[in-house]
Every structure is written in structure tokens, then in C-alpha cells.
Amino acid sequence: MTEPREPTEQWTPERYERFQTERERPANDLYALLAPVPGGRAVDLGCGTGALTARLADITGAADVVGIDSSAAMLGAARAHARPGVRFEAGDLAIWGDRTDPVDVVAANASLQWVPDHVDVLTRWTAALRAGGQLAVQVPSNADHASHLVAAEVAGEARFAEAFAAAGGPPPDPVAVNVLKPEVYAELLWDLGYADQAVRLQVYGPVLPSTAGVVDWMAGTSLTRFERLLDEGVYAGFVDRYRDRLVEVLGDRQPYYFAFKRILLWGRRPA
Numbered sequence: 001m002t003e004p005r006e007p008t009e010q011w012t013p014e015r016y017e018r019f020q021t022e023r024e025r026p027a028n029d030l031y032a033l034l035a036p037v038p039g040g041r042a043v044d045l046g047c048g049t050g051a052l053t054a055r056l057a058d059i060t061g062a063a064d065v066v067g068i069d070s071s072a073a074m075l076g077a078a079r080a081h082a083r084p085g086v087r088f089e090a091g092d093l094a095i096w097g098d099r100t101d102p103v104d105v106v107a108a109n110a111s112l113q114w115v116p117d118h119v120d121v122l123t124r125w126t127a128a129l130r131a132g133g134q135l136a137v138q139v140p141s142n143a144d145h146a147s148h149l150v151a152a153e154v155a156g157e158a159r160f161a162e163a164f165a166a167a168g169g170p171p172p173d174p175v176a177v178n179v180l181k182p183e184v185y186a187e188l189l190w191d192l193g194y195a196d197q198a199v200r201l202q203v204y205g206p207v208l209p210s211t212a213g214v215v216d217w218m219a220g221t222s223l224t225r226f227e228r229l230l231d232e233g234v235y236a237g238f239v240d241r242y243r244d245r246l247v248e249v250l251g252d253r254q255p256y257y258f259a260f261k262r263i264l265l266w267g268r269r270p271a
Contacts, residue, residue, distance in 0.1 A: 020051070022206040026262050027052050027109045030138045031059045033198055033266040037134075039063045040104035045093040045125075046111020050078025056107055057086050068096060094121065102130035108137045110221075110262075113174050119188060126192045132271035135194070141201060141261045143176035146249045147214050148222065154242045155226065160234070167229040173222070185265050194267030203261050210254040215243045217258065 038061035044053040047067025057065040068091035069075050078088045093108065094115035106125045115121060125135060142148060154160065155170035164170040180188075186199040208214060215223075219239070227235050250256070 022204070023110070024052065024055075026138050026202070026204055026264065027055070029202070030107075030109065030136050030264050030266070031056060033264070034060055034105065034107075034134055034136055035268070036061045037104040041065070041101075042105035042107065043068060043096075043103050043128075045091075045096055045106065045108040046114070047078055047088060048074050048109075048111075050074075050081035050088060052109055053078065053088070054081040054083070054086055056105070060105055062104060068093065095124075097124035097128050102128055103133065104130060105134050105136065107135075110138060110140060112137055113139045113179050115174075116178050118178065118180055118185075122188060123192060126194075126269070129269050132269060134266065134268045135189075136266050138262055138264045139179050140175050141179055141182075141263045142259075143173055143179065145259070145261075146246060147218055147258070148173055148175060150246050150249055151218070151222065151226070151242055154238060154245055157241070159241075160230075160238055163230055163234045171225040171229065174225070175222070179263070182263050182265075185263060189265065189267040192267070193269055195270065197265070197267040199263065199265045201261060201263055203259050205257045205259055208256045208258050211247050211250045211252055211256045212243050213256060214246055214250075214258055215239060 036059075040060065040062045042056055042060055042062040042065045044056055044065065044067040047053045047069045050067050053065060053067035056062070063085050065086050067078055067086070067088040069078065069088070070090060070092050072090070075088055075090060082088060093111055106129060112118060112121065122135070122137075129135065152170070152173060155164060160170075182199050182201045186197065189197045189199065206217065208217065219227075223239070223242075226238060230238060
């Protein structure tokens with residue numbers, strides 16, 4: 001029986017930033033929805049490596065922008081982007097909320113999917129906005145793509161079942177479990193008082209060298225939930241099997257257009 005290893009740091013900045021340009025495209029589209037808040041305050045929840053936090057400051061003109069993340073590795077990388085008016089600190093976006101010192105912008109790029117109960121979370125984030133404040137969030141919505149479905153399939157194979165059982169079972173897909181439909185987010189924003197809002201589902205297509213390149217993309221995000229639970233050798237076998245099965249399902253295409261759906265949502269509270 002394979003002994004489970006202690007959960008380790010989930011995020012590797014270098015691996016995540018292998019596709020930095022492609023990952024920044026939806027963030028740029030999201031920030032384009034924001035109205036400037038010169039001299040205001042903004043928070044970036046799940047700031048990752050910090051580059052987008054600095055961009056948020058540039059685009060909005062906010063004088064005080066704080067990036068918050070729970071990963072020590074990501075915060076270590078993010079501090080390279082610290083400057084007057086841009087700072088970083090540890091925190092949990094699942095419980096974040098500040099009613100005592102409201103902000104002008106709450107932003108979250110590809111981070112909300114990692115926490116449950118989006119109704120509760122977005123309600124709390126809304127309460128942290130001052131009158132006229134803006135909420136800007138983008139989340140992946142591609143749980144029905146083979147990249148996610150095959151990962152769950154392989155995790156259920158007998159050869160990996162014992163290892164996952166020792167770790168409490170294979171981890172669920174946070175996108176499948178937590179992310180709501182676009183129309184549900186739109187209804188929620190309305191219920192929270194965002195009469196001025198925009199919610200859209202958009203397909204982004206990073207072009208990868210081959211179908212197998214999907215594994216490199218997923219290794220920096222969704223596959224981390226498997227990696228942190230498995231022995232290094234077992235995880236390597238898991239990735240090899242995932243790659244082989246993914247090519248079987250999608251075909252060996254070179255290059256490969258990775259159709260990646262994301263939800264972008266923006267709302268502004270009444271002034």
C-alpha cells in the first residue's frame with residue numbers, strides 16, 4: 001500500500017507562467033469593463049504572481065491596490081511587482097470581506113472557482129464595496145471539456161484508486177463543483193443590486209503545439225489538486241496515463257486549438 005504524502009504547496013509560479021500571455025487575455029478583457037477609479041482602492045483576490053495586480057492598478061488608477069493570495073510561493077513571486085500603491089498579503093478569498101474600510105474595486109481572475117458557495121462569497125465581496133464600487137470576476141467554465149473529464153476518468157482507474165483512497169479519495173474538480181452558469185451569475189448580480197452589469201461566456205483558444213500540450217497547461221492549474229496528494233512516482237504515472245488517454249480522446253492534432261470557456265462578470269453598485 002502506498003503511503004500518502006503530506007499535502008504540499010499547491011502552486012508553482014514558474015509552471016503557471018509558462019502560458020502567461022494566454023492566461024492574461026481574459027484578464028485584459030475583464031479589466032476593459034472597469035471604469036477608472038483614480039485615487040481609489042482596489043483588491044485583487046487570488047492575485048497569483050502579482051503581474052495582473054500591478055496591471056489592475058495601472059488600468060484603474062487606484063492609489064492603493066492589495067493583492068491577496070493563500071500561496072506562499074505565489075506571494076513570493078508577487079512581491080517582485082510591489083511598488084508604492086501596490087502591495088501583497090496573505091489571505092483567504094473564501095472568507096475575505098471588509099465592511100469597515102470599503103473599496104472601489106473587487107477583482108478576481110481565475111481564482112473564484114477554487115472556493116465553494118459563490119452566492120455567499122459574492123455577497124460578502126459586494127458588502128465590501130463602497131457605493132458605486134465595481135465587482136470584476138472571471139472564472140473557467142470548461143468542466144465539460146475532455147481536459148477535465150479525462151482527468152476524472154483516469155483518477156478513477158484501479159491503478160490509482162488505492163493511492164487516492166489513502167489520501168481520502170480523488171479530489172473533486174472545483175470547476176465542475178463550484179462554478180455556476182452565466183445566467184445564474186447574472187441573476188445573482190441583479191439580486192445583489194448590480195443593475196449595471198455585464199456577464200458573458202467567452203471561448204479563448206490558446207493554440208498549443210499538440211494535443212499533448214494540454215497536459216502542460218493543466219499541470220499549472222487543475223492537475224495540482226492531484227499532485228499534492230500523490231507520491232511523486234505515482235503522480236508521474238498518473239500524468240503519463242492522462243496524456244495518453246487525452247490524445248486517444250481528442251486525437252493527435254498538431255497544432256491543437258484548445259477551446260477554453262470562461263465566464264466574465266462585471267457589475268457596479270449604485271452610487
